[in-house]
Amino acid sequence: MSAPASRTRIGARAIVRRFGPVIANDGIDFAAAPGTIHAIVGGNGAGKSTLMRILQGVDRPDDGSVILDDREVRLTAPADAFARGIGMVHQEFMLVDELTLLENLILAREPVHAGGVIDRRKALAEAERVAAMAGVTLDWQMRVADAPVHIRQILEILRLLYRGADVLILDEPTAVLAPTQVRELIGLMRRLKAEGRTILFISHKLDEVMNAADSITVIRRGRAITTVLPGETSKAKLSEMMVGEPVELPLVHPAAPHAGVPVLAIDTLVARDGRGLPRLGPITLNLYPGEIVGIAGVAGNGQDELAAAAAGLGEIDAGSIRMDGRDITRARTGSFRDLGIAYLSADRAGDGLCLSASIRDNFIAGSEHAPAFSKSGLLRLRAIHEGARRALDTLSVRYGAMGDPVKSLSGGNQQRVAIAREFERKPRILIAAQPTRGVDIAGIAFIHRQIVAFRDAGGAVLLISEELDEILSLSDRIVGLYGGRITGELDRSDASVERVGRLMLGEKAA
Template sequence: MQAAEEKPDPSIRLGARGVTRRFGPVLANDAIDFRARRGTVHAIVGGNGAGKSTLMRILQGVDRPDSGVILLDGAPASFAGPAEAFARGVGMVHQEFMLAPGLTLIENLILASEPADGFGRIDRAAALAKARELEALAGVSLDWDTPVEDAPVHVRQIVEILRLLYRGADVLILDEPTAVLAPAQVRELIALLRKLRDEGRTILFISHKLDEVLAVADEITVIRNGRVVDSLPRSSASREGLAEMMIGEVLARPEPRAATAGTPVLEVAGLSARDLRGHAALSGFDLTVRAGEIVGIAGVAGNGQDEIAASVTGLCRIDAGTIRLAGADIAGQTLAQRRSAGLAYLSPDRAAEGLCLAAPIAENAIAGHHRRPDLCSRGVLRRKAIARHVGDLLDRYSVKRASDRQPAGSLSGGNQQRVVVARELDGDPKLLVACQPTRGVDIRGIDFIHRCLLEYRDKGGAVLLVSEELEELVALSDRIVVVYGGRITGEVMRGSAGLEEIGRLMLGGRQG
């Protein structure tokens, strides 16, 4: 009997059989098979370009396979679009939250599915009753009148999940759901997912954080180069084994040596600044970063760490305070002047700020350095010198490309980030402000970037590291400054505190 004629297994709530999808010459999904059983958490892991995103689009009805089928309740199915997928119980919480600003939590919960009274008006009492019912189901308690922009990030994520439940979804696809959460909030989310699982929901957990995958998943599917490497129960999985399957080889974690901190490179004193909405984000903030050290900034999203980086780089105006780079006050200088003074910057958004995706790789690799005497003479770019320099630079940082003239947007996310890191570290700047340096980068790329930062530090460079990845901060930082509500709640030296203590400080606790 052919595989297509096999008897449906109703215990399979969602899955794929032989799903293949090409984009021109690129084979994004190659005969992918997986089965997520009803009432389980099924993790899907893989590096950049592994095919996870394409598979998720197909499962949502955003895209269709060239061959193969989706399995719904064990039987072949197809979705005309996301609305039909949702009508059949499949919903997704995206990494970038989809809540509407300017509305309260309750308004976001019921948006586009508002209960109405006999006069066609929104029945707020019915909406609140349903919200309380969902609260009880999830084991949480929320202030539903809170404007969404004032809600903590973990509360917004809970509302995203409850919104799917409100609309009847019983399959929840979660894309990197712990990316911006403190450890205590991660535990709360995992507890919520387990509760939903135990009540019969099916959860697809998409993540590169293998420790969290191992903590929550019942089954794990590993994808590499568009193919399923293995699907295995949690009991048979290990962090090292999953990492090896994801990249095809064993990676040894870099072991940073103790820092030898030198003279102050960055000195921030009495800094006050506002966020994009004009609200006070920093108040009387002091910070020093010395040559030969990495200082990490830890905090739950929205507590001032973005404004610290923006103030230092000149991307936002400050209300008060001084910012000194190698002894010179740069608070009133432009970004270009700060770069000339020795500042380098890894933007958290490489697509919008770090690169011009439509421009050639070579132009991106020298942007900001193009007036250097060895690359420019009397205002005219020295094309041959640039070609030699860019070729050597990108080879040194192992950027995989067909040509230095191809658009930067044609590179994978990991290779795009290598271009940015190569450019910013070129010329040995005095200070590197690194914001989310491994966002959207797979395990191999993370390892490479970590080694680059440590090598730069060991040569005497100063690094201000802002990251949502607490494990990354702990692995790289010589000191971690923890912020909450725009103020420092504590400072932790390497090896002196664990994730739990740092997480407590991130939620407003004070050092004893």
């Protein structure tokens, strides 16, 4: 007589994890059945990352247990978790750009001949076997550096399958994908589920969660609030459970038709990336007061270079940037700020903030010589403290002391500090690159309200986002960017997920 099938392939029973006085996981329970897609949702600081580290064997609980196949287990290391079939695809891909897709697939698990030489024929056969299992086709000789982002995502999943994983933890797997690529990935997840694999799907995109998941566990402030079936809930109910109260997104009214001289005019601009490679252009784009222009594109198609150039930080090969008709192409970065161009960097940790510096120092960065904050070359500490306190309170930043390092704040509160700093200078233009990346639902709604209020007060916003919902809900005009070139433009009234998605992939909107 065969053993009965397990009811829980992977789960948690009363897991507690403390970091000093902070309780990251407070008695969390959940159970994912074999051959299902189980979504885990929650806001910043809810405890999702800590829970996933425990399920991977990276961290160990102070109390409670990991459940595998209905039994309590103790995972001592990631290798221990992997030996039990558990693998994870992180938001930041763990791939080597200089190697091919095949070389990345077999890295550290290479099939070899008797003499120790890699058996490339066997490696390719194994690659094709795994790809067929997943129902995908890849060019195995392509370098990762040349692969589109959705191919990299698929490769990360195939690496787990190649190594024998049957529990796949996918952390925000659709964050940088276009709509058609999201559908392809969800199709892949469903095929893997049909083969009996179990998928933990961590995401803040509730449309996708409702579409893909068989069950959904909501975590808030370290506790598992509930587990529900998609048919028993709604996006609005999930949002409320995640935050603890209803979440209201800003009501965005279309901007008035633009006229006159653009506040920012980008003309036949060509720019390079950080490695000196051509990445953007030539592109021509105008931005007018009182409007939000959304740049829609899949990661790696020139958005970073566009944002950097517009903020005075990029390497420009050709073309020009004008503000109010004045050529500022070769002006120093500080001049861009002095003229009223504010910049929210997509890389909050690397460019937008100095994580080891204090909240106060991050707030005045770039404004330390302003008359309000200095006199005769000396900082006016009381004025800085009061200015920072006022600005941070206005944006509802939650912090302990002004001297605390900014890294002590949640991702959402870090972003609010960056916004407070940029708005303190009363800018006329806001370059907002991925403004809600890593921010929870309540934080997203708050940041959206700030952007809309800035536009309604006459400010001009260049919104660069890989979040299609964000582009569609905020933008007055939407410009597609693919391969560093503009693929088309849509007015708010003409835009849809399908039409913008086509622009993101280099196709005509139709």
